Amino acid sequence: MIDLHTHTFASDGVLGPAELARRAEVAGLAALAITDHADASNLERLVGEIAAFVRETQPYLRIRLLAGVELTHVPPRQVAALARRCRQLGAAIVLVHGETVSEPVAPGTNRAAIEAGVDILAHPGLVTEEEARLAAANGVLLELSTRPSHGLANGHVVAVARAAGAGLVIDSDTHVPSDIMDPDRRRRVARGAGLTDADIERIDRAMAALVERLAPPTRIT
Ligand SMILES: [Zn+2]
Numbered sequence: 001m002i003d004l005h006t007h008t009f010a011s012d013g014v015l016g017p018a019e020l021a022r023r024a025e026v027a028g029l030a031a032l033a034i035t036d037h038a039d040a041s042n043l044e045r046l047v048g049e050i051a052a053f054v055r056e057t058q059p060y061l062r063i064r065l066l067a068g069v070e071l072t073h074v075p076p077r078q079v080a081a082l083a084r085r086c087r088q089l090g091a092a093i094v095l096v097h098g099e100t101v102s103e104p105v106a107p108g109t110n111r112a113a114i115e116a117g118v119d120i121l122a123h124p125g126l127v128t129e130e131e132a133r134l135a136a137a138n139g140v141l142l143e144l145s146t147r148p149s150h151g152l153a154n155g156h157v158v159a160v161a162r163a164a165g166a167g168l169v170i171d172s173d174t175h176v177p178s179d180i181m182d183p184d185r186r187r188r189v190a191r192g193a194g195l196t197d198a199d200i201e202r203i204d205r206a207m208a209a210l211v212e213r214l215a216p217p218t219r220i221t
């Protein structure tokens with residue numbers, strides 16, 4: 001089990017990176033991306049801190065860590081430049097906080113993220129089929145969220161992704177320990193959104209391949 005969307009107290013989560021990683025490892029996760037909320041005010045600090053944490057701590061842990069970021073409520077026309085900066089600063093994975101049905105995210109954010117070629121468009125809400133086709137072409141993965149507020153549109157996201165041939169991920173958007181991904185809840189949320197067990201297995205394989213590509217294993221030297 002892999003989770004590519006989580007928060008620490010570097011933004012609005014309650015755990016530090018080390019405790020989040022430890023709790024995720026105990027929960028059975030094989031890989032975890034730490035993706036705190038970023039905008040132009042804090043991305044240098046956030047990406048620098050999390051990249052340093054992963055670099056220094058990964059050699060001592062079984063769970064595979066990815067230093068990430070979630071560009072959040074960034075004006076759509078600013079998304080591409082900030083995503084580039086995150087990568088230059090050492091982010092292994094870049095998410096954009098998509099147009100969830102539960103927050104007033106600026107219209108155009110989904111499209112901006114897809115055009116910028118970020119790795120994951122988080123909770124994309126009422127994403128259109130045209131946007132999903134572009135996501136498929138650009139290799140941007142659309143996210144199903146086990147978070148109740150963002151998960152309201154999961155069924156729509158599955159239907160649109162299926163029609164457009166876009167790839168999916170399933171993430172927790174963890175902020176507190178009780179959010180940490182649990183295999184039963186993950187499966188229930190995915191099945192409730194219209195995915196079959198075979199679909200879920202395909203998503204699991206795609207997420208594992210993404211981790212291999214973005215965060216090759218490190219060794220204690
Ligand atoms: Zn948050």
Ligand SMILES: [Zn+2]
Nearest residue numbers: 005007070173
């Ligand atoms: Zn988030």
